[in-house]
Amino acid sequence: MRILFLGDIVGNPGRRAAKLFLPELKKEFLPDFVIGNAENAAGGYGLTEKITEELLDLGFDLLTSGNHIWKREFLPYLSKSEKVLRPANYPEEAPGRGHALIEKNGLKLGVINLEGRVFMRPLLCPFRTAERLSKELQKETSCILVDFHAEATSEKIALGWWLDGRVSALLGTHTHVQTADERILPEGTAYISDVGMCGLADGVIGMRREQALEMYLTQVPRKLEVPKSGRVKLEAVFLEIEPQTGRALRIERIRREEC
Amino acid sequence: MRILFLGDIVGNPGRRAAKLFLPELKKEFLPDFVIGNAENAAGGYGLTEKITEELLDLGFDLLTSGNHIWKREFLPYLSKSEKVLRPANYPEEAPGRGHALIEKNGLKLGVINLEGRVFMRPLLCPFRTAERLSKELQKETSCILVDFHAEATSEKIALGWWLDGRVSALLGTHTHVQTADERILPEGTAYISDVGMCGLADGVIGMRREQALEMYLTQVPRKLEVPKSGRVKLEAVFLEIEPQTGRALRIERIRREEC
């Protein structure tokens, strides 16, 4: 099973990067499934129904998300959508769902979305939630991918070891910086601390850099904007998984930049 | 010198409480100066020009604020206003000013607004800023009041000891809960960890309680609203200061509640 997973897609430039590079990446990697984290796809904060559909039209089979998904006006759509996940370790009463089973070409892939708790919200335990949901999905398929949307490297790595041998891949998101630690853990789980982001190549995690600097220098809080124009990049990983066993055979970092 | 200081004024109910109780409090305490923290006066978040003027019309001589003052549209007014302070320990480039000298009835009062750093923003050191500004104001008057807008009791109490004998009063704000630790420190500084709030009596720090509960139960972030109706309360302290020496003679907690 071949999977392409894109890191946090940030605003218009993030969608532009997907549009620009996905066709060639599909040719090169021939993915069975294309997944991306879309928590910042709408103007840098959250998602909308329109942008969800724009992304699905580009060929995404499923969108994951994270702490930024909770825009009020998106909640009705999130509640009913089968194509957008929110982290599974929010309390049950939160709208939306945190895991999915997707099927294509006779292949089944379970996907679990989780959010970290270090420097973030006090959600349900991501370790126990991952354990519970991976067991549930294993009834359907050996191939399971986890998007762990988290800040602290320590929590990400710990969840990697916790899940080694129980899922096919644990891919970190949220920091918007791709890490160089991709590897296949001893029991067959592909791991990377952060896949990175798709969006503005020369901003600050996808935002206007002069606004980020103003914020750091004055400490006056402000909404950072995503500029419409500017050179873009795409960061992703490619995974190859043995369908019968769910073992990862390959994890490869991808970066494409506009000239 | 007689001073009435009102804790965080939260939204419409907070202004209503001020309107309702200020007349009788003025009669009872005969304050030379009336000051209040207005960081939440506009709908629970920040301040506007219109509401500033509404409060000044009620008889406030000066308004202090805190972490919530930074609404984009208020910044031009904040930059030029002499009646609204923002915490003094933001970097110099931040709009607005953090201390003031107010005069009335031949009396001069220096006021310093500061923000804490524990669980809050990494501002300039409130201890050193207080030291520098109190020295500056002491050239004009012995009477100095500090509004320390902070979360952690430890930081508030430490600043109290640091300033004991250098200012007339250190009044905490921000938690919206009045503390019972008012006292005059050995060198003559009146101290209270938190003055409390003016606003909804039966909410959650001034906000709708069902929304606060929803947020705690689901962890889905949301803007909490301040209801227009509902029983209100006012929390404040009354200070009496010896004008020549700046020593506090009296600090008294005040609470008034609507029936």
Add this chain to the structure above:
Amino acid sequence: MRILFLGDIVGNPGRRAAKLFLPELKKEFLPDFVIGNAENAAGGYGLTEKITEELLDLGFDLLTSGNHIWKREFLPYLSKSEKVLRPANYPEEAPGRGHALIEKNGLKLGVINLEGRVFMRPLLCPFRTAERLSKELQKETSCILVDFHAEATSEKIALGWWLDGRVSALLGTHTHVQTADERILPEGTAYISDVGMCGLADGVIGMRREQALEMYLTQVPRKLEVPKSGRVKLEAVFLEIEPQTGRALRIERIRREEC
């Protein structure tokens, strides 16, 4: 039913304050039960077996605790003790227990210890844990007391409203500053945001003030010490509860200071 509850007992001065003032408080209030938060009773951090026994000898029927209870060497004792609670909303695998039923004079009191999550650890939901345990204890008694060891006023007040009518009292601890907001909520639950502390009267939340200042001024982390000598205070609340219904009839703040 008459209950005396002491706020965080901090180090040697905290135990000294209990020793000094408990006899007269017992005479005055004739409590059926005496409870105290002992998370800082041993040198300001945690508890030991010896100090637990010293406190029980003073007449405490039960000790609650909080974030500071987890000293490695105390865990074996905590695991088996029936007299020391740790917050109930730690994962099940954590040593110790979070609720208890105590009996005396033919009276039964359920006690639940909880820890907040705002600015603290990502524990289990204190709202749901309180709901579950209060239902469990209600099978035995209508009289239930909750010690909510938490930082943020908003979380404490929200839990107060959540539990109103379900428990007899929700008493906040952890900030070491007594709040002035004691009240009986409409459905009969006694509430106070923080009971305060027992310990050094002129320190910084019970610790040496020169060390606290050094830490704030240099930002160099250090263990704050509790001095052996120095004037002490005791902060507590007295509760009166109707045994049949569990409704609170009275909540009264107590402070005693050494001259």
Add this chain to the structure above:
Amino acid sequence: MRILFLGDIVGNPGRRAAKLFLPELKKEFLPDFVIGNAENAAGGYGLTEKITEELLDLGFDLLTSGNHIWKREFLPYLSKSEKVLRPANYPEEAPGRGHALIEKNGLKLGVINLEGRVFMRPLLCPFRTAERLSKELQKETSCILVDFHAEATSEKIALGWWLDGRVSALLGTHTHVQTADERILPEGTAYISDVGMCGLADGVIGMRREQALEMYLTQVPRKLEVPKSGRVKLEAVFLEIEPQTGRALRIERIRREEC
């Protein structure tokens, strides 16, 4: 000018990794200067005089550090040492120094150590401190290296843009995970969000993974230990700088793992 910079050296395995791989790296890269972040070199937390000397004997010209450097017993040595930096943006009263000028082979390199403030301590502004110290060092040399010990990618990237053209390199440390975003910014500053770590290859940021998991699962705080044995890795970057202009010519990620 050729520089080898090693990411956080964690405990015994970190020193072992340096001992194991430095000889071959020196042969391959022929560095003029070897620098490393040693904040975790002593048992995972802080540094000692003995271990400082052990590292200097291995060929380090200078050691940088971060939030973990403040072990009480190390402060006297830190105060006088010219070979160990602590972040420069601590208040002046903190022991130790935050920048240095090192010379060898007729080459001069300025080094600045800074600590981030997002999710960390409220230190002095790293942006302004970097500006001030880089100007000071520029009087002596065009070649300046900054170790920015910080958690948040946003703050690291923003400081990179802020310093582009003013220093030769901004190297992030602290997360213990090497990032894949090394580049030379448009004005000639080499940048990487995190250099990574030297130490245990199969732990959790250098610590025992079963202890990290226990901590995440129980939320009971504990000191994580660094095991003496286990496969080690070294993560570092190699920099080439044009001595006259201080412009970076090359930044290259390095990882070496024990078999």
